[in-house]
Amino acid sequence: MLTPVLQEELAFSPAVALLGPRQVGKTTLALAVARQQPHVYLDLESERDRHKLSQAELYLQSHLDKLVILDEVHRAPGLFPLLRGLIDQARRDGHAEGRYLLLGSASLDVLKQSGETLAGRIAYLELSALNVLEMGASQQDALWLRGGFPSSVQASSDERSLRWRENFIRTYLERDIPQFGPRIAAETLRRFWTMLAHHQGGLLNVAQLARNLGVDVKTASGYIDLLCDLLLVRRLQPWHANIGKRLVKSPKVYVRDSGLLHALLGIETTEQLLSHMVVGASWEGCCIENLLSCAPRGVTAYFYRTSGGAEIDLLLAWPGGALWAVEFKRSLSPKLERGFHSACEDLQPTRKWVVYPGQEAYPLAADVQAISLSGLCEVLRGHTNSGG
Template sequence: MIKRTLATELKAAVGYTPAVALLGPRQVGKTTLALEIGRQINALYLDLESEQNRAKLAQPELYLADHQDKLVIIDEVHRAPGLFPVLRGLIDRARRAGRTTGQYLLLGSASPDLLKQSGESLAGRISYLELAPFSVLETPNLPTDELWLRGGFPDSLLAANAARSLRWRQDFIRTYLERDIPQFGPRIAAETLRRFWGMLAHHQGGLLNIAQFARNLGVDAKTAAAYLDLLADLYLVRRLPAWHANLGKRLVKSPKVYVRDSGLVHALLAIPEKETLLAHPVVGQSWECMVMENLLIAAAGKAQGYFYRTSGGAEIDLLLAWPDNSLWAVEIKRSLNPKVERGFHAACEDLAPARKFVVYPGQERYRMAHDIQAISLLELATQVAEG
C-alpha cells in the first residue's frame, strides 16, 4: 500500500483535537487512511451510507455516549448535519471530565453544508485536514508522466492498464454528476455541469473569465459563478490567486482556474493515452497545472501559492510565499532543454525572489544561470515539503 504523507499529521491531530474533519473528493482514499489510523487505536467505524449504521444513530446522543472511550470514525458525515450539535455537547461533556484528545474523526466529500455546520457548531473543537489525490511525493517509484496522464486518484493511477484507468475516470465523472453533486447543492442539470467542467478542462490554467463561461453555457454570470464555487468546494477545481502588491505595475488580478487532477482533465477531453496527449493543444497547460498542483500539495500549511503577471508581459507561473516573507519563483517547462523567457527575468526583477527554479521533465539538477536552477518536479516538491 502507498503511504500517505498526511498520515502522520492526521494521527497527531487526532491526538490533540476533540474532532478532526478529513475532507477531500470521493474515492481519494479518506476511508482507507482513516481505517489505517483506527487500527492503531481503539476506534469504531460508522458509514452513513449504510442503512444499518444510520439506524444506530437514530438516537445519536445515546449511542455515541456509550462509545466515548473510543475514537469514532464517521464516514459521509454530510448525510447527517444534525449530528454536529450532538457532537458539540458530547465533546464539551468529555472536556469537563478532563478528556481533550481525539473523540471523532469525520470524513466528508467537502460538502459546503459540512463546512458550514461544523464551523457553526464545533468552532474551537475541530481541525480540518485535506486529503488530495496521490502526489509525486507519495509515488516516487512511478514515472512522473504516469501520474500526469492518469492523475492521482488511487483506482485510476493503480489500474492494470491505461484503458481501465480511463474507464474509471469516466465513471467517476458520471457518478459525480448524476449522484454526488446533487447531494451538495441545488439541482443542476448533469449535462450542463458536464459541459462546464469540460470548458474548464479546455481552459486549463487560463485566467478566469466568468462572463465568457456564462455566455458559452447560456446562463447568467451569477449561475456560472455558483457552478465554479461548487466544483471548488468539492476540491475538484482550484482558483490560483494573482499576486498583488503595490509595485507601481499594472498587475493581472483575475485568478487562474484549473481542474486539479490532470487525469480528470484528460478524461474530460477524451484523451486516452500519452501519445494523444502529447499531440493535444492542452498538453503544455496540462503539464503546468499538474506541476503546480503537486507543489501546492507539498506546500500545504507551509507556503501560499500565487502566480504573477503584469500587463507588460512579466510573468511567473507559480510564486510560493513563505511565512518569513521570502518568495520562491517557479517557471514550468515541458521540455528537456528548457529556456527561461524574458518575462520571467522581468518578473524576478520586480519581486526579487530568494530562490528561482525551472521545473522540467528531466531528472538532472543543474544551474541555468547563476541564480536559476533546472530541477525535477519530485526534487522540488521534496524541497518545498521540507520548507
C-alpha cells in the same frame, strides 16, 4: 504521507475533519490510523449505519472511550450540535483530544456546518490525490496521464484507467453533486466542467463562460464555486502587492486532477496527450497540485502577471514572508523568458526554480535552478516554514 499529521492533530484536537474528493483514500487513511486505538467506524451513506444514529446521543455516549469515525458526515448535518455538546462534556471530564474523525467528500457542507458549531474544537486537513513522491519518479508520466486517484493510476491499462475516470465523473454529476446544492442538470454541469478543461490554466472569465453555456453570470459563478468546494477545480489567485505595476486581478482556473482533465477531453494515451493543445497547461496543473500536496502547512500559492508581460507561473508565499518563484516547462531543454526575469526583478524571490520533465538538477542561471518535479517536491517536503 499525511498519516503523521493526522495523528498529531488527533492528539491535540477534539475533532478532525479530513476532506478530499471521493475515492482519494480518506477512509483507508482513517482506518489505518484508527487501528492503533479503540475506535468505531460509521459510513453515513449506509442505511444500516445511519439507523444506528437514530438515537444519536445515546449511541455516541456509549462510545465516549473510542475514536468515532463518521464517513460522509455531510449526510447527517444534525450531528454537529450534538458533537459540540459531547466534546465540551469530554473536556470537562479531562478528555479533550481525539474524540471524532469526520470524513467529507467536499469542503462546503463540512466547513459550513462545523464552522458554525465546532469553532475552536476542530482541525481541518485535506487529503490530496497521490503525488509523485508517493508513486515514485519512475511513475511520473503515468501519474500525469492518469491523475492521482489510486484506482485510476494503478489500473491495469490506460483504457481501464480512462473508463474508471469516466465512470467517476458520471457518478459525481448524477449522484454526488445533487447532494451538495440545488439540482443541476448533469449534462449542463458536464459541459461547464469540460469548458473549464479546455481553458486549463487560463484566466477565469465567468462572463464568457456564462455566455458560452447560455446561463447568467450568477449561475456560472455558482457552478465554479461548487466545483471548487468539491475540491475538483482550483482557482489560483493572483499575487497582489503595491509595486507600481498594473497587475492581473483575475484568478487562473485548473481542473485539479490531470487524469480527470484528460478524461473530460477524451485523452486516453500519452501519445494523444503529447499532441494535444492542452499538453503544456496540463503539465503545469499537474505540477502545481503535486507541489502543493508536498508543501508545508501555511504555504500559500499564487501566480504573478502584469499587463506588461512579467509573469511567474507559481509563487509560493511562506509564513515567514519569503517568496519562491516556480516556472514550468514541458521541455528537456528549458529556457527562461524575459517575462520571468522581469517578474523576479519586481518581487525579488529568495528561490527561483524551473520544473521540467527531466531528472537531473542543474543551474539555468546564477540564481535559477532547473529541477525535476519529484526533486522540488522533495525540497518542499523537507523544508522549514521560513522559506529562506
